[in-house]
Amino acid sequence: MFEHYFQCPYCWEEVSMLLDPSVSQQTYVEDCEVCCNPIEVTPQFQDNELIGFNVQSIEQ
Template sequence: MEEHFFQCPYCWEEISMLLDTSVRKQTYVEDCEVCCNPIEITAGFEDGELTEFNAQEIGQ
């Protein structure tokens, strides 16, 4: 597991998330811990290193 810090695309607050480094490519939805809006997270790893990260709004 790796802690990753990023800015919420809704409220712009910095939040952190634990990412599973054993899964090479992952996409899931997580609520912002500050404003509770859903964020689509995409993360990619190679040899346990984060190579791709995207956090975007989910149009509702």
């Protein structure tokens, strides 16, 4: 596990998230630690290195 920083697509604050490189590609929803809105997170790993990272807002 390692910590990755990114900008929330709702409040634009910098937030951090722990990512697990043991799964090469995954998509899940996690709430922003600042504004509590749900964010769809899609990290991609290759050889335990982060090669892609995408976040997007989820329309409520």
